[in-house]
Amino acid sequence: MNVRGPIVSVGEARTVSTSYGERDLREVRVRPDRGAGEPVDVTLWGKWTETAEHAETGMELLVTEAEADEYRGETGYATTDESWVVLQPDFLVDVTGIRSWVQCPRMYYLNKLSGIPLNYPVVKGTVVHEVFGDLLRGMELEESVEDRVADAGLELGLLGYETEEVEDEVRRNAAAVEGWLAQGTLSDDDTWRSEFTLISPTFGLKGRADALRRGTPVELKTGKNTKREPRFHDKVQAACYALMLDERGVDPDIGTLLYTKNTALDRNEESGDLAPAKEFTVGRGFLEFVVRERNALAAMEWRALNDPGERPTVPTGYEADATCSYCFEQDACMVVSGRLDQESKAGQIGTAVPDAERDYFDRFYVALEEERRETHAEYRKLWEQTPEERAADDRALIDLEPVAQTEIADRRWELRARKPDDAVSKLREGDVALASDGDPVSGHGELGRITELGSDVVVVETDEPVELRRLDVYPSEISVDRSLTALHDAVLKGSESRKDVLFGRREPEFREPADRPAGSPGSDGPDAPDAYIDNNEAQNEAVELAVDAEDCALIHGPPGTGKTYTIARTIRALVAEGNRVLLSAFTNRAVDNALEALRDQGFEEWVASARPDGAGETGGILRVGTETGVREDMQDVRLVQRGDPNAKAAELRDAPVVAATTATCGSRVMRECDFDVALVDEASQLTEPGTHAAVNLADRFVLVGDHEQLPPVVRAENDLRTSLFQRLIETYPDASVMLDRQYRMSQRIQAFASAEFYDGALRPATPEVAGQTLADLGVDPDGLAPELTGGVGFVDPDGERDGNRNVREAERVAAIVEAYVAAGVDPDDVGVIAPFRAQVAEIGRRTDVTVDTVDRFQGSSKAVIVVSLVATGDLDGPIFEDHRRVNVALTRAKKQLTIVGDADALGSDPFYARMLDWARR
Numbered sequence: 001m002n003v004r005g006p007i008v009s010v011g012e013a014r015t016v017s018t019s020y021g022e023r024d025l026r027e028v029r030v031r032p033d034r035g036a037g038e039p040v041d042v043t044l045w046g047k048w049t050e051t052a053e054h055a056e057t058g059m060e061l062l063v064t065e066a067e068a069d070e071y072r073g074e075t076g077y078a079t080t081d082e083s084w085v086v087l088q089p090d091f092l093v094d095v096t097g098i099r100s101w102v103q104c105p106r107m108y109y110l111n112k113l114s115g116i117p118l119n120y121p122v123v124k125g126t127v128v129h130e131v132f133g134d135l136l137r138g139m140e141l142e143e144s145v146e147d148r149v150a151d152a153g154l155e156l157g158l159l160g161y162e163t164e165e166v167e168d169e170v171r172r173n174a175a176a177v178e179g180w181l182a183q184g185t186l187s188d189d190d191t192w193r194s195e196f197t198l199i200s201p202t203f204g205l206k207g208r209a210d211a212l213r214r215g216t217p218v219e220l221k222t223g224k225n226t227k228r229e230p231r232f233h234d235k236v237q238a239a240c241y242a243l244m245l246d247e248r249g250v251d252p253d254i255g256t257l258l259y260t261k262n263t264a265l266d267r268n269e270e271s272g273d274l275a276p277a278k279e280f281t282v283g284r285g286f287l288e289f290v291v292r293e294r295n296a297l298a299a300m301e302w303r304a305l306n307d308p309g310e311r312p313t314v315p316t317g318y319e320a321d322a323t324c325s326y327c328f329e330q331d332a333c334m335v336v337s338g339r340l341d342q343e344s345k346a347g348q349i350g351t352a353v354p355d356a357e358r359d360y361f362d363r364f365y366v367a368l369e370e371e372r373r374e375t376h377a378e379y380r381k382l383w384e385q386t387p388e389e390r391a392a393d394d395r396a397l398i399d400l401e402p403v404a405q406t407e408i409a410d411r412r413w414e415l416r417a418r419k420p421d422d423a424v425s426k427l428r429e430g431d432v433a434l435a436s437d438g439d440p441v442s443g444h445g446e447l448g449r450i451t452e453l454g455s456d457v458v459v460v461e462t463d464e465p466v467e468l469r470r471l472d473v474y475p476s477e478i479s480v481d482r483s484l485t486a487l488h489d490a491v492l493k494g495s496e497s498r499k500d501v502l503f504g505r506r507e508p509e510f511r512e513p514a515d516r517p518a519g520s521p522g523s524d525g526p527d528a529p530d531a532y533i534d535n536n537e538a539q540n541e542a543v544e545l546a547v548d549a550e551d552c553a554l555i556h557g558p559p560g561t562g563k564t565y566t567i568a569r570t571i572r573a574l575v576a577e578g579n580r581v582l583l584s585a586f587t588n589r590a591v592d593n594a595l596e597a598l599r600d601q602g603f604e605e606w607v608a609s610a611r612p613d614g615a616g617e618t619g620g621i622l623r624v625g626t627e628t629g630v631r632e633d634m635q636d637v638r639l640v641q642r643g644d645p646n647a648k649a650a651e652l653r654d655a656p657v658v659a660a661t662t663a664t665c666g667s668r669v670m671r672e673c674d675f676d677v678a679l680v681d682e683a684s685q686l687t688e689p690g691t692h693a694a695v696n697l698a699d700r701f702v703l704v705g706d707h708e709q710l711p712p713v714v715r716a717e718n719d720l721r722t723s724l725f726q727r728l729i730e731t732y733p734d735a736s737v738m739l740d741r742q743y744r745m746s747q748r749i750q751a752f753a754s755a756e757f758y759d760g761a762l763r764p765a766t767p768e769v770a771g772q773t774l775a776d777l778g779v780d781p782d783g784l785a786p787e788l789t790g791g792v793g794f795v796d797p798d799g800e801r802d803g804n805r806n807v808r809e810a811e812r813v814a815a816i817v818e819a820y821v822a823a824g825v826d827p828d829d830v831g832v833i834a835p836f837r838a839q840v841a842e843i844g845r846r847t848d849v850t851v852d853t854v855d856r857f858q859g860s861s862k863a864v865i866v867v868s869l870v871a872t873g874d875l876d877g878p879i880f881e882d883h884r885r886v887n888v889a890l891t892r893a894k895k896q897l898t899i900v901g902d903a904d905a906l907g908s909d910p911f912y913a914r915m916l917d918w919a920r921r
């Protein structure tokens with residue numbers, strides 16, 4: 001049986017004589033049933049006592065196949081020969097993490113901080129892996145090499161490599177693999193699978209195996225190994241996959257490592273065994289060793305968050321007996337130790353950062369690790385929840401019916417399935433999701449990208465075919481990983497002058513208008529225009545602040561105040577002064593919107609005439625992002641990674657404006673770029689490290705946002721919830737401008753938000769904006785019920801909340817929408833906002849107009865908006881927890897806002913009582 005629960009206490013190590021001789025043991029007291037049961041003792045025998053050394057009160061322990069024994073009337077448990085002992089099984093360690101941990105625990109930590117940099121071995125390694133996958137899928141070597149090297153054009157160009165030399169090297173690496181595949185080592189009944197995603201609930205592991213051959217793991221290494229045996233840490237990696245396969249009931253007895261630089265041609269060299277494939281027996285003892293190492297790692301990670309010491313406990317390098325002088329990471333290791341004043345076996349170089357910076361680093365390191373735990377909790381739901389629960393939680397589409405599996409370009413697969421037409425989820429087109437045969441953990445699962453998601457169809461692209469019966473949200477750690485790297489870069493590599501501002505040691509500085517280049521607004525000279533924007537004072541001031549900023553500028557833009565318009569003008573003014581600008585935002589949508597505004601303002605034509613030399617091939621704008629992430633109308637300026645290395649690198653290096661999401665800014669390619677100014681939209685929705693990912697790449701930065709609208713989207717309750725934008729605007733109000741004229745809402749609609757959120761400072765930009773009504777849409781208001789007209793109205797349908805829905809209210813909302821449409825409003829001009837996806841679905845079933853959650857509506861608007869509040873009795877739910885969400889919901893409408901809810905419930909809270917008064921006025 002399995003015993004699992006939090007540890008209450010850890011006993012002393014003892015040695016006892018048994019019929020098998022002297023044996024070590026250690027007792028650990030746990031509360032079974034995840035802490036609900038009465039404490040029991042579990043005896044860990046033999047080498048599992050090493051795991052007990054890492055165990056501490058509060059950690060979770062899992063012992064599988066334990067046997068029960070009675071001792072003095074109490075039931076205890078003990079490990080058996082079949083037992084696995086796992087510490088913190090909920091902490092999912094990545095297999096590559098264990099591999100570096102076994103080399104040196106500090107290397108594991110350093111890899112987390114510095115990410116995977118862009119370097120030739122990494123890029124070449126990726127290409128060789130891809131070619132390997134292609135060979136397994138039956139592609140010709142030559143075709144694959146050319147294709148995959150071309151795909152890596154951009155990265156190779158940035159590194160200064162030419163196509164031919166890389167092709168040669170990849171060909172040489174892949175030839176060994178091809179030779180081995182062809183050697184007859186394999187018979188016809190060999191079954192191969194490439195790139196296999198595995199998650200293990202028992203061992204707390206996850207990873208992607210390079211390949212499986214007859215159910216045993218095969219790992220590819222782009223290197224040479226002339227020993228007979230595979231390298232130790234390579235074996236560890238293969239053994240991790242073996243463990244995960246073992247959990248699925250396969251019993252892999254061998255593991256294979258393929259060393260691509262071992263070429264059979266060299267075989268008669270004296271240097272050793274040059275066969276590319278090296279097999280090893282995956283014995284029980286080795287697997288136990290791997291589990292113990294994984295436990296040591298998980299225990300360190302637990303201590304980093306739970307150790308009562310002042311600073312997170314991180315590895316020093318003394319844990320391993322590796323020799324620092326042989327380590328490639330030695331310099332990086334010493335620098336990090338020196339800068340953060342950490343104990344390390346390699347020693348320290350450089351001076352330590354000041355305490356305030358060190359505290360900041362530690363605080364956010366812990367906050368990000370907490371966020372990682374929350375992400376792991378999301379993974380856990382993949383096996384803890386039933387498919388129905390997951391679907392009800394909007395995290396999966398279930399009961400899909402496979403319709404077709406089609407092989408498409410690059411030997412990838414397009415999977416098409418029919419979906420029940422009322423099924424909703426968080427999944428959207430472009431998302432990477434887990435496609436499976438119905439069981440994503442123990443069945444067959446493949447990661448793929450959703451290319452189409454209609455009301456009754458879903459299409460996913462994957463590397464391997466799967467019977468598409470279920471599609472799950474795949475929780476990604478990439479944002480945590482990239483944020484840690486951004487934090488590292490900001491604190492350890494950031495300029496002193498930048499950090500003076502970030503850490504409150506100096507006010508941001510601004511250039512005098514007179515120092516602007518001749519001809520710019522405000523500069524001396526006969527031809528200089530008066531303003532950057534001549535019809536909106538606050539917007540003009542915002543552009544001035546941004547172009548004059550020597551450190552940073554903050555633009556606060558309440559709803560509809562022309563943030564996007566101002567951003568476009570700012571970029572143009574910055575480029576006019578010769579700056580190279582990074583345009584970034586939290587979402588692809590905001591990046592594309594800002595680019596659209598820039599293009600609408602004739603930016604490309606202007607660049608072509610003003611900077612004929614430096615416009616680059618794309619007319620001055622380069623959009624970096626995936627094909628599915630970037631909007632159709634921006635595909636023409638999207639950076640395609642494939643192509644001639646030099647041309648690709650030049651494209652990225654020369655473009656005056658590069659646009660990418662902040663997540664993409666943390667990629668290894670973008671980390672190679674530098675800019676004069678980073679301009680970040682939606683900055684109030686970004687965590688501090690998330691913002692650093694973009695601003696680290698530039699000398700100066702401009703943040704645009706509204707901290708009275710949605711805050712950063714994070715799972716953990718910690719410092720990540722406050723944006724850098726908000727902190728800086730509160731610290732340096734003089735470095736900010738608030739845009740105060742809005743171009744969206746009628747006077748009546750904007751009144752509440754202005755009073756509650758913007759100190760009454762928000763005003764309609766023009767009389768036309770202020771005075772808009774339903775009548776502008778050709779609608780006769782007299783044909784509608786009075787509460788549906790007059791700019792703002794309130795309707796109480798007398799509904800009843802049931803979970804996250806309110807059916808009666810949904811019916812009423814649909815009837816209201818119908819009334820507007822019947823009165824002549826174009827359905828495209830109507831939008832419905834509800835706080836829960838369940839209610840969104842409930843309403844969506846009854847109407848064809850756009851229905852979505854608040855979070856999805858941020859940044860957009862409609863002439864007519866109906867808001868369904870759902871709550872009756874108590875006010876709880878995401879919309880009520882945070883007034884900023886209400887601000888967003890109430891500021892989407894231009895001409896008519898109709899609020900539907902329970903008057904009694906709303907009246908019980910002063911804020912909502914004021915809202916009710918305003919809506920009913």
Ligand SMILES: Nc1ncnc2c1ncn2[C@@H]1O[C@H](COP(=O)(O)OP(=O)(O)OP(=O)(O)O)[C@@H](O)[C@H]1O
Nearest residue numbers: 535536557558559560561562563564565743859860
């Ligand atoms: N100075 C201006 N002169 C004329 N029109 C303007 C000006 N500023 C903004 N607008 C117009 O007002 C509308 C709203 O502007 P924009 O889309 O830039 O707002 P926003 O603040 O980005 O909105 P959101 O709150 O949705 O992010 C647009 O149609 C834009 O062209």
